[in-house]
Amino acid sequence: MVKPITVKRIGMYDNKIKENHKFNSLTEFYQWLSKSFEDPVFVNRVTYLAALRWKVVDFIDDEWIDAISEYRLFEPKVMALAQKIGLLEGLEFSKDKAKGLEFAKKVDEQYQNLTFS
Amino acid sequence: MKSKNGGCKKLSSERSFEERRKIFEEIFKDREPFHWRTNISYKTVSKIVAKGYDTTELVEKGYGFMDVLFLIFQGRLPKPNEAKMLDYLLGGFCEHAISPSAASARIVASGRPLINAAFAAGIMTFGMAHGPGWSHAEIMTEYLNRAEKEGKTLKEMAEILVKEHLEAKKLIMGIHQPQHVHGDPRAYAVIRKAFELGVAGKYVQFQLEIIKALEKAKGKRMHPNMVGAGDSVLLDLGFSPLAAWCIGVLARGFSCAAHAVEEMERERAWRGSFKTKMADLMSLEVQDPRISYDGPPDRPVPEKYVKCPNCGASELLSEFKACPYCGQKLK
Numbered sequence: 001m002v003k004p005i006t007v008k009r010i011g012m013y014d015n016k017i018k019e020n021h022k023f024n025s026l027t028e029f030y031q032w033l034s035k036s037f038e039d040p041v042f043v044n045r046v047t048y049l050a051a052l053r054w055k056v057v058d059f060i061d062d063e064w065i066d067a068i069s070e071y072r073l074f075e076p077k078v079m080a081l082a083q084k085i086g087l088l089e090g091l092e093f094s095k096d097k098a099k100g101l102e103f104a105k106k107v108d109e110q111y112q113n114l115t116f117s
Numbered sequence: 118m119k120s121k122n123g124g125c126k127k128l129s130s131e132r133s134f135e136e137r138r139k140i141f142e143e144i145f146k147d148r149e150p151f152h153w154r155t156n157i158s159y160k161t162v163s164k165i166v167a168k169g170y171d172t173t174e175l176v177e178k179g180y181g182f183m184d185v186l187f188l189i190f191q192g193r194l195p196k197p198n199e200a201k202m203l204d205y206l207l208g209g210f211c212e213h214a215i216s217p218s219a220a221s222a223r224i225v226a227s228g229r230p231l232i233n234a235a236f237a238a239g240i241m242t243f244g245m246a247h248g249p250g251w252s253h254a255e256i257m258t259e260y261l262n263r264a265e266k267e268g269k270t271l272k273e274m275a276e277i278l279v280k281e282h283l284e285a286k287k288l289i290m291g292i293h294q295p296q297h298v299h300g301d302p303r304a305y306a307v308i309r310k311a312f313e314l315g316v317a318g319k320y321v322q323f324q325l326e327i328i329k330a331l332e333k334a335k336g337k338r339m340h341p342n343m344v345g346a347g348d349s350v351l352l353d354l355g356f357s358p359l360a361a362w363c364i365g366v367l368a369r370g371f372s373c374a375a376h377a378v379e380e381m382e383r384e385r386a387w388r389g390s391f392k393t394k395m396a397d398l399m400s401l402e403v404q405d406p407r408i409s410y411d412g413p414p415d416r417p418v419p420e421k422y423v424k425c426p427n428c429g430a431s432e433l434l435s436e437f438k439a440c441p442y443c444g445q446k447l448k
Contacts, residue, residue, distance in 0.1 A: 010309075012312070012325070013312070013322075015312055015313060015315075041337070041338070042338075045299060045300075048299070049299065049300075053302055055302075055306055057305035057306045057308075057309045058300070058305055059305065059325075064309055064312075066309060091298050091299075093299075
């Protein structure tokens with residue numbers, strides 16, 4: 001199963017595209033995020049949101065992350081998984097980056113179970 | 118002759134046209150008679166003109182709703198990127214599922230009034246917590262004016278705003294949405310779109326600085342809500358604070374109307390029937406006093422009136438110390 005995620009890193013004020021990538025899974029997307037950004041909460045949040053939303057926009061250090069994800073999963077199921085793994089502690093994102101990887105791998109494995117139906 | 122009309126000797130209908138005209142000229146010797154005054158539009162028997170443009174000509178030439186909003190609120194037609202931004206913003210803002218506005222529209226619609234009453238009730242919920250566009254604009258404008266007066270950068274002024282609000286334990290308008298705790302899905306996208314379309318100005322930039330300053334102060338990100346994002350963009354598009362709020366509220370009004378229509382077409386009136394499969398909003402089960410009532414327990418109603426044992430007068434107020442008819446002392 002290939003669910004592409006495209007992402008751009010864009011200068012907040014000058015609109016300049018600094019990086020442009022296409023990934024074939026949430027795990028690949030997470031790995032790029034994790035390598036590119038230090039803040040674990042940011043990395044975990046963006047990974048989680050990319051499993052749910054088609055458009056994911058967030059910012060860090062005067063840079064936009066502007067992503068399009070084809071996952072579009074059903075949040076009640078994904079949230080339960082994230083809480084089980086510990087990516088979400090209640091509604092707060094974990095400060096442990098490894099939780100993001102575990103979550104992304106599980107989502108890729110269990111994609112069909114996490115859809116709306 | 119006796120006056121029938123206050124101090125006037127004659128009713129106006131008893132005067133001739135000439136007499137009335139003379140009085141009229143006397144009254145309005147120093148003042149203009151009332152007439153509407155607007156620079157927005159006029160109409161005649163055969164056409165409607167807004168800010169100088171025939172409205173039919175406008176739409177025939179391809180201008181749409183967004184263009185007309187710019188025209189009537191700002192007196193100008195927008196550049197394509199500005200109209201695109203407004204369209205994007207209002208399209209995203211229009212629907213928000215069950216919020217105070219939609220819920221109110223539905224509850225009012227359940228009573229089956231004329232439908233305009235239902236969606237008017239929906240938009241009447243906008244104020245200090247739900248869609249507080251006016252309060253947001255006031256704060257943004259106040260601090261931006263201060264920045265200019267005190268020679269501060271947007272970043273410095275955002276830090277001051279955050280510090281002052283946290284110290285006073287006041288909410289910062291435009292930040293946080295109680296349901297979208299991981300960030301309102303529309304808010305960052307709207308701000309980003311404003312940069313992409315080249316319409317982001319000092320309000321949007323200040324909003325971003327507020328988010329950054331708050332993150333620094335609290336050690337964690339508090340996300341903007343749709344008022345923070347959308348209202349900042351509307352202000353950067355040149356709408357006045359009041360106009361910006363009206364546009365946002367009215368965009369949501371379409372959603373309130375859709376919810377009111379659905380309520381009237383799909384749901385039973387009153388929402389209190391015993392016959393529906395789901396216990397409904399106004400069902401008595403939902404109002405079972407054992408789970409919903411925490412007022413005083415049931416008790417007898419005190420007697421309002423007493424009877425005089427001496428003269429038999431009834432309907433005496435219970436607080437009377439003596440009968441007002443015979444003077445008999447009352448308990």
